[in-house]
Amino acid sequence: MADRIRLAEGGGGEATAELIQRVFWSRLQYPELLKGNDASIIEIPGNLSYNSSQGFVSPGGEAVHKETSRIAVTTDSFVVTPWRFPGGDIGRLAICGTVNDLTMMGAEILGLTTGFIIEEGFSVRDLEQIVQSLADTAVEAGVKVVAGDTKVVNKGAADGIYINTTGIGWVDPLIHLGxxxxxxxxxxxxxxxxxxxxxxxxxxxxxxxxxxxxxxxxxxxxxxxxxxxxxxxxxxxxxxxxxxxxxxxxxxxxxxxxxxxxxxxxxxxxxxxxxxxxxxxxxxxxxxxxxxxxxxxxxxxxxxxxxxxxxxxxxxxxxxxxxxxxxxxxxxxxxxxxxxxxxxxxxxxxxxxxxxxx
Incomplete structure (x- = not known):
């Protein structure tokens, strides 16, 4: 691996794998992450009520130990150029990419978040088109965008627009994919x-x-x-x-x-x-x-x-x-x-x- 990041490190191949293993997995050694799947499965107590002295508790007050729910979580960033292309655009891509990553783990999708990084000078009309496409694709997929963030950076600090999406979903206990x-x-x-x-x-x-x-x-x-x-x-x-x-x-x-x-x-x-x-x-x-x-x-x-x-x-x-x-x-x-x-x-x-x- 070179001393400087190259475009190859973002291409999804051997260079990406080496970057992930050398820089990220070596420092973030969490079992869910190290599986390398499209989304990670997190097991959480089946009842989400929380008591500071007992931890997770059921509505009756007793502590919950065995009953768990399986939640899938994934995140993805979209930097495609050009942002508009035959058959879609970066807004449609952002929804589909995260919906598909959750689906690959068998998840019933609960919600998505979106984060926009926009270059100074980017067309408002183009931004409206991207967000409308994103919204239309969410309807097509039957999912909700439940939170978001917007940042604007100086001209030249980004190439038009980047989008990050994160998604969470529920996974049936009988479904195991990976x-x-x-x-x-x-x-x-x-x-x-x-x-x-x-x-x-x-x-x-x-x-x-x-x-x-x-x-x-x-x-x-x-x-x-x-x-x-x-x-x-x-x-x-x-x-x-x-x-x-x-x-x-x-x-x-x-x-x-x-x-x-x-x-x-x-x-x-x-x-x-x-x-x-x-x-x-x-x-x-x-x-x-x-x-x-x-x-x-x-x-x-x-x-x-x-x-x-x-x-x-x-x-x-x-x-x-x-x-x-x-x-x-x-x-x-x-x-x-x-x-x-x-x-x-x-x-x-x-x-x-x-x-x-x-």
Missing amino acids: GELARPGDQVIVTGTMGDHGAAILLARGELGIQGELQSDVAPLNHLLKPLIQKFPGQIRVLRDPTRGGLATTLNEIARQSSVSIHLEEEKIPVKPQVQGICALLGLDPFYLANEGKAIIICGECIGEDLLRLLHQHPFGTAATVIGKVASANPGLVSVRTGMGGERILPMGSGEQLPRIC
Whole structure:
């Protein structure tokens, strides 16, 4: 790791992982944090009345020791450039990103907070559009924004606008999801095409003289995934949204967390022709491009067909497909069988492919 922070440290790949481990996890050694999931689960007493001498107590006054509730909490910051892009904007992204992180842990979302850092000189009309988009997306997701904060910094001290969102949710005691729970024999499913958001942002920047009709996939996934989580408790092991670093980096994280290997079939991974074309032209790999409206599902093989049938009934899951399996040999390895019958390793991304995509 270099002495100075680079853009690669924010790209979601190996450089990000090294930064988190060296700087943050080494100093913040809390078990919930060190799991490295999209949200952390905090167990709290089931009754929240508090007595200074007895601690948490029930309405009758007796201390509570065994009954607990499970609360999911997550936070995310959004610095995407440009702030408006085909298919969405930073306001929609801020809601979807946090809703999806909570959903990946099976949480029933209780509320979100938002924090805005705005550069001096930013257009009020643009700010109104962003906040309206944020509000509309919250309605779409069925969630509430319950608190917020606004700061303005000197011109040049920020690039227009940044947003931070934090979310909390309640997790059913029967639901246990996490990157550490994948098992050999499990199936790997994606809910749709890979790389749409990253490719759309690349086009929106207009730096390479390429034009296209591709839109970001940014969307809240709670309505898609909640029925599946409730129907198959214990059989869905892992849910992840492959944002920064894309499919390949996210699967590497899961393989490391669960000490398993993951083997994919390239021809089964859905990628739009427009995304394939952009990647071929620029020498990029669609498996490392960000997604903001897709999920990776790792589940028991016995429910794979039922899961796909339900996914295909929702607009956000029509292209869902099984793309691979989990194995026990070579823990931490992610590989893909190519269309030519060969096999290539998919390492953790470097983080340098496309910075500031979310």
